[in-house]
Amino acid sequence: MSTSTQEALQVVWKHSTRAKRLSLRVAPHEHKLIVTLPLTCTDQQALTFVQTHQGWIEERLKKLEKTPSFSVGNTVFITGKPYLIVHAPEQKGGAWLENDCLMVSGDPAFINRRVADFLRNHATSILRKEVEAVALSTGLRPTRIDIRDTSSRWGSCSASGRIMFSWRIIMAPDLVRHYLIAHELSHLRHMNHGPLFWQQVARITPYKKQAERWLRQTGPLLLHAR
Template sequence: MSTGQQNPRQLPTEINICSQETIQVIWKHSLRAKRLSLRIAPHEQKLVVTIPQGCSPTQALTFANKNHAWIKDRLQQLIKAPSFSDNNTILIRGKPYLIVHAPQQSGGAWLENNRLMVSGDLTFINRRVTDFLRTHAATVLKKEVQHMAQITGLHPSRVDIRDTTSRWGSCSTSGRIMLSWRVIMAPDWVRHYLIAHELSHLRHMNHGPLFWQQVISITPYRKQAETWLRQKGSLLLHAR
């Protein structure tokens, strides 16, 4: 839960991350956060600093300034992130597909061999690719969650597919599981791990030893999936 306070007067609206580069900053006070944290808002390309209760503005600013290397690295990843535009390649279920503009055809967007065909005006491509991926994700991910729930006996109260760029998924205390539609770009075995992770929270709402025992009892892919997500996950979260 956030108090809604952003950019307090005693904190700057931007910081220098090198001699010739600055980044705008959103300072967010949170009653739920347990520690200072950073993330890049990909569409605005702003730095978001989450400040826990009891942390002073000076501590928050020092924390941000100590992480210039991390900030610059994340900004570089944004530049490399897949673009939903004509003649670019994106991943769908871990496989590469070339985006091909088909202006004379109709039907929005559809898969054809190793291509993602997109009809209509060139200016519609980004939106139509995004809409296709979100719809495809809702169909595939909900089926995968349902299948794993039947095998494990871990049944969520609800499954929501959302547009998130800072996390792959979450599980609420009410049993509702949320997955980012961007998960659909990851390989099958990565999705298997991510779904197992969230379903395991239905039994253990923490990341303690019992939780991880539950995860590995469901999926054999934890280590390789976490490695893949560290190496490539940020690019998918920032794809646009």
């Protein structure tokens, strides 16, 4: 199969030796629909699969239209609080918080990037302090804390004890960040999602239900914000 278009959405057909079934994924930044196919799947089966999931695709695109944009006049949430993005072309300093605004200096062409850079740096500072505070109170100490830009997960914990968080959780409310930190730190003791793991999470944070609800409803939009 070759790449085609469907209502201005580029469709990319991707054969995979690891795939056991057909699957769909919308890549919003590239405006593509990624269709992953097992090697045994025929072209007609793949096309039928996409056609029968037209409703899902349209619903997904509608949700992505609400994705936050780091551009002038829009609002960005930082630790759950809204800040209006304001362009200050004559000033210097990149981006900074001023009252209820996120001020951005310089060339308008670089505003989105400067907002993202500010959020990433702010996240690195805030999240490290928050992780260290929870680690101190629980005795669960990671070997390393990394802040990265991911579009599919909020955090992870390796067998070596290294914890990673997406810088995008700096846009989430305090209780959500606390839950995500508790979740990853709990993996230092239990590298699974069994009963003992969830008991450990519950000992650290009372926000599991509220945080998971927020992540289901709002989280996907923040993962793709730019």
